[in-house]
Amino acid sequence: DAGITQSPRYKITETGRQVTLMCHQTWSHSYMFWYRQDLGHGLRLIYYSAAADITDKGEVPDGYVVSRSKTENFPLTLESATRSQTSVYFCASRGSLNTEAFFGQGTRLTVV
Amino acid sequence: AQKVTQAQTEISVVEKEDVTLDCVYETRDTTYYLFWYKQPPSGELVFLIRRNSFDEQNEISGRYSWNFQKSTSSFNFTITASQVVDSAVYFCALSERSNFGNEKLTFGTGTRLTIIP
Numbered sequence: 001d002a003g004i005t006q007s008p009r010y011k012i013t014e015t016g017r018q019v020t021l022m023c024h025q026t027w028s029h030s031y032m033f034w035y036r037q038d039l040g041h042g043l044r045l046i047y048y049s050a051a052a053d054i055t056d057k058g059e060v061p062d063g064y065v066v067s068r069s070k071t072e073n074f075p076l077t078l079e080s081a082t083r084s085q086t087s088v089y090f091c092a093s094r095g096s097l098n099t100e101a102f103f104g105q106g107t108r109l110t111v112v
Numbered sequence: 113a114q115k116v117t118q119a120q121t122e123i124s125v126v127e128k129e130d131v132t133l134d135c136v137y138e139t140r141d142t143t144y145y146l147f148w149y150k151q152p153p154s155g156e157l158v159f160l161i162r163r164n165s166f167d168e169q170n171e172i173s174g175r176y177s178w179n180f181q182k183s184t185s186s187f188n189f190t191i192t193a194s195q196v197v198d199s200a201v202y203f204c205a206l207s208e209r210s211n212f213g214n215e216k217l218t219f220g221t222g223t224r225l226t227i228i229p
Binding site: 031049056058092097102 | 118121143145147155156157159162164203205207209210214215216217218219220221222
């Protein structure tokens, strides 16, 4: 299917475990983003990427790792999950500076 | 420093009233883009409008209108004759160049709009 998809949609994990959230887009967009959404904080940028192998830290990168070996994929890894990382995570992609970003459906992650 | 400020955390209005959502941004770039997104209770993020830094014309789309003023670094959003379906969280966002050709897309904290029937 065309578009941007995130998996899994829901995930419960234990403190200290490593977990990877997947993001895949079919448009060959250059730019991809990861956000977390928490009450009172809106959408906060975790990492963003201009192309394969070009990534930058956003506002809240600590505890997260990203990679982008292929244009269409942008996985987000929590190396050792903490309860403070319980959140809804959104992935987005866009073709260029003057176009809108398209968002995935979100992944609700609960760390217990 | 906050790049995008949406000072109104929550707004409630009675149906058919007009309501304006404020957005103030901060950037050093001369070329940048501003966006508004809507997040209804179902949770998805819906694109509403894009505006580039060189175009200060106001825009109207049905009951929605946007007022972009570079002099005050503001990009405000007005809903006229509000309806219950307008109840949602609204986000303002700023796109600007970053390091090594990367592009940063930063969102405000959002305004939760509730339309009371």
